[in-house]
Amino acid sequence: MTDTTSIAPDPESWVERYGNYLFRYAMTFLREEKLAEDAVQECLLAGLEALAKYTGSASEKTWLTGILKHKIVDSVRQQSREKPMEDIENLADALPDEDDLFDETAHWSHPIVSLDDPSTALDNKRFWEALDKCISALPPKLARLFMLRELGGMDSENICQELQITATNLWTMLYRCRMSLRQCLEVRWLGSRRSGDAVV
Amino acid sequence: MLSCKDVSHLVARSADRKLSLTERVGLRFHLWICDQCRRFEHNMALIGKAFKQLGAEPESLCPPHIGLSPEAEERLRQTLKHHCHSHP
Structure with a gap:
C-alpha cells in the first residue's frame, strides 16, 4: 500500500x-x-x-x-x-552589519572565498549539514523568518502582512541573515572540504 | 559607478525582486571588473540554488538524528485518540 x-x-x-x-x-x-x-x-x-x-x-x-x-x-x-517585533529587529543587530562587512570606502573589508558547488552525494550531505548549522547559528526568530521566505517560498509582501513588519525592516533582516549565512558557510563548508570532515 | 556595498545590496535584493535595467547593467559592469564581488555573487547564488534544491523536501535539511521522541509520539497519539473518540 x-x-x-x-x-x-x-x-x-x-x-x-x-x-x-x-x-x-x-x-x-x-x-x-x-x-x-x-x-x-x-x-x-x-x-x-x-x-x-x-x-x-x-x-x-x-x-x-x-x-x-x-x-x-x-x-x-x-x-x-x-514578543513585539522591535525585539526581532534588535536581534538583527547581533548579525554582521555593513560596518563589519565594508570599509569606509564601501569596499569589502575581508577577502571573500569562493564556495565550491557540492558535487558528490557525500559533499551534498556535508553541505546540508553546514547549511543547517549556519541557520541554527542565526537568532531563532530570524531563522524562522528567513526559512519562511527562502524555503517556504512565502513572498515578502505576505510575510510583512502576517508578521506586521515593514518591508524595509524585513529587507534589512533578510539581508543580514543572508550575509551571515554566507560568512558562516565560507568557514564551515570550506573548512569541512579542506579537513575532509565537518567542522563542529 | 556602484560600490561593493551597493552591489551586495543589489545581489541580495535580486532574491526578492526583479532588478531594473539600470540596476542590472550597473551590477554586470561592476561584477566584470571586481573579483571580490564576483565571488560574493557566486556564493549567494549557490546558497539560493541550495534552497531551491531543497524545495519540495525541506525536511531533508533536518539532520538525520532529529526526530520525534517516543514521549512526544505518545503524547500525540493520546491527543489524537482522545479527539478521534470525541469526533467519531
Missing part, C-alpha cells in the same frame, strides 16, 4: 506513519522541538476536523503536509506576536 493510493484516511495511524516526517518538516522551519511538536499536534487535530473535506485527490501525506504549512506560519506569527 503506497500513500498515493486513494484510500479512506486513517487518523489512528497518522502518528505512526507520518509523525516523524511531519515533525522533521516542522523542525526545519521552526527549529525548536517544542514548537515543532505543537505544530504537528495542531496539524493532526486540524486534519481530524477536516476529514470530511479530504477528497483523496492528494495522498494523505501531501494533504497533511499542506495543513502543517499553515500551522508553521501560525506558529511563526504567534512567536512574533508574543
